[in-house]
Amino acid sequence: MNMNSNEPPVVGVIGLGAMGMGMAQSLRRAGFAPHVFDLRSEVAQGFAKDGGVACASLGELGSRCDVVISVVVNAAQTESVLFGEEGKGGVVSTMRTGSLFVMCSTVDPNWSVAMEARLAERGLLYLDAPISGGAAKAASGQITMMTAGTAAAYDKAGGALDAMAAKVYRLGDRAGAGSKVKIINQLLAGVHIAAAAEAMALGLREGVDPDALYEVITHSAGNSWMFENRMAHVLAGDYTPLSAVDIFVKDLGLVLDVARASKFPLPLSSTAHQMFMQASTAGFAREDDSAVIKIFPGITVPAPKNSHS
Structure with missing residues (x-):
């Protein structure tokens, strides 16, 4: 000492x-x-x-x-x-x-x-x-x-x-302010992943080439750090859990708990939380959080590539 x-x-x-x-x-x-x-x-x-x-x-x-x-x-x-x-x-x-x-x-x-x-x-x-x-x-x-x-x-x-x-x-x-800012960061991270998955799912449903979609979005105003990072996992078909679905079940749950205490509405966070819970219950709890895309019906996500990206 x-x-x-x-x-x-x-x-x-x-x-x-x-x-x-x-x-x-x-x-x-x-x-x-x-x-x-x-x-x-x-x-x-x-x-x-x-x-x-x-x-x-x-x-x-x-x-x-x-x-x-x-x-x-x-x-x-x-x-x-x-x-x-x-x-x-x-x-x-x-x-x-x-x-x-x-x-x-x-x-x-x-x-x-x-x-x-x-x-x-x-x-x-x-x-x-x-x-x-x-x-x-x-x-x-x-x-x-x-x-x-x-x-x-x-x-x-x-x-x-x-x-x-x-x-x-x-x-x-x-103590307290650090955790409050982290909770707000997690609100955005979770909503952005859910939104990225929804966008890629629509692209797959509409028959857009997913690699081309990824290239365009990551060079356009609709991009987010989470789209660029997580949709690369989807394109590679690699759901190795760098951060698992259940992490956002927990973290968005904390976000909603904090807001509920002061009766503050969080409509997007609530929806994203439901999406991660659906993915968890569907069997993807321990997969990478990008696996939230698997909840969308009527699409086929890209198969695993030979090399991990």
């Missing part, structure tokens, strides 16, 4: 999935030698072969780190990381007073506000810090972080945030 504030903090990363692995690699590249933990111990050990430390438990990671970065799926997994389950302790049991927990999941903003207070009672700092950008940007240290927290939390993070992200937005002096 570094007591000298001039030295970089000892940083830990929990969850070496598509995003967490890239973030840990970016930290290592920046000279942090991160401690890592994943339920798949072989993944953590594989990471540590090139530098860093694989921890055998959450408790071990918590005891060794000034800054703990959690990159798991949702609020429930984050609580499990913090407080443990099935008799196994979480990181809170060993984190020292004044240490920082950085929460990178997409969660209900009210949950994040409550967690900041809950950790403050234990003498721990908290940063509301959802992320965006995808696996490639995580690996190159180019993600976007939507953060909110106290000045002390930012001070404790040292250069760790900038090592992982091209953009670290400071959106408030306490």
Whole structure:
């Protein structure tokens, strides 16, 4: 544990999935030698072969780190990381007073506000810090972080945030604002994927050559980042889950929960959420979110190409 504030903090990363692995690699590249933990111990050990430390438990990671970065799926997994389950302790049991927990999941903003207070009672700092950008940007240290927290939390993070992200937005002096902005980003991402799928489905139904349609749209005003990215998966017939259908069942559900609390109407989000739920129930839950196109009747989506794109 570094007591000298001039030295970089000892940083830990929990969850070496598509995003967490890239973030840990970016930290290592920046000279942090991160401690890592994943339920798949072989993944953590594989990471540590090139530098860093694989921890055998959450408790071990918590005891060794000034800054703990959690990159798991949702609020429930984050609580499990913090407080443990099935008799196994979480990181809170060993984190020292004044240490920082950085929460990178997409969660209900009210949950994040409550967690900041809950950790403050234990003498721990908290940063509301959802992320965006995808696996490639995580690996190159180019993600976007939507953060909110106290000045002390930012001070404790040292250069760790900038090592992982091209953009670290400071959106408030306490938790909540980061998660609110992330929720709004997810509203747009989900609606854009659903709209892209609907457009491509109409093109297929009308007999337009899908590759030509893709080429025209991506060079026209109707394009979106999600159309360009996700419809490439459809054209390749490759539904390997970079981000699964069920992620948007969850995230658009959170969007609607937040709006429902203040009776705010979200007609497009509601429709997109129904589309992802239909795709999930139809058997595409764990496929790439572009598989939402498979809910449309009377079309044949492109067959898998020989090479993945």
